[in-house]
Amino acid sequence: MTPLHILTFILAFFGMEFVAWFSHKYIMHGFLWHLHEDHHSENHKLFQKNDYFILIFAIPSWLTIMLGMMYQNQYSVITGIGIAVYGFVYFVLHEIFIHQRFKFLRKLDHWYFKGIRRAHKIHHKTIGKEGSSCFGMLIVPLKYFKEAKEEGKLSTSR
Numbered sequence: 175m176t177p178l179h180i181l182t183f184i185l186a187f188f189g190m191e192f193v194a195w196f197s198h199k200y201i202m203h204g205f206l207w208h209l210h211e212d213h214h215s216e217n218h219k220l221f222q223k224n225d226y227f228i229l230i231f232a233i234p235s236w237l238t239i240m241l242g243m244m245y246q247n248q249y250s251v252i253t254g255i256g257i258a259v260y261g262f263v264y265f266v267l268h269e270i271f272i273h274q275r276f277k278f279l280r281k282l283d284h285w286y287f288k289g290i291r292r293a294h295k296i297h298h299k300t301i302g303k304e305g306s307s308c309f310g311m312l313i314v315p316l317k318y319f320k321e322a323k324e325e326g327k328l329s330t331s332r
């Protein structure tokens with residue numbers, strides 16, 4: 175493994191945060207709103223139409239890994255792995271930690287995790303297609319981290 179391999183992984187991983195933010199803001203709250211709508215409704219079913227996005231986002235990962243192996247391009251394989259790892263992290267944080275779809279990982283006592291949860295709950299304040307904020311997952315406005323830190327201080331000083 176060379177530094178360039180590691181750099182490729184990091185770029186793929188954090189590049190996906192941008193892709194996720196962009197597609198959430200302009201595609202899921204855009205022309206594919208009908209697939210995302212049930213994720214914004216009050217009562218979540220076990221399976222949501224929104225889950226199709228997990229499959230959609232798996233396609234570029236699968237393609238870059240498969241083509242990278244066929245043409246023996248390590249950077250393509252690593253890009254695919256970076257996309258897949260991002261997808262896994264997104265799933266754990268969004269479906270399990272934030273939305274509690276499987277009853278574990280209820281608490282992560284760290285300002286970072288509390289901050290991203292705060293920001294995403296703000297995203298869910300809107301039920302309709304328009305007017306939402308905080309479309310990112312891992313990178314959210316600093317104020318949510320600050321609020322989470324303040325809250326942490328209050329609860330320990332009690």
Ligand SMILES: [Zn+2]
Pocket residue numbers: 198202203210214297306
């Ligand atoms: Zn949304």
Ligand SMILES: [Zn+2]
Pocket residue numbers: 213268273294298
């Ligand atoms: Zn959500």
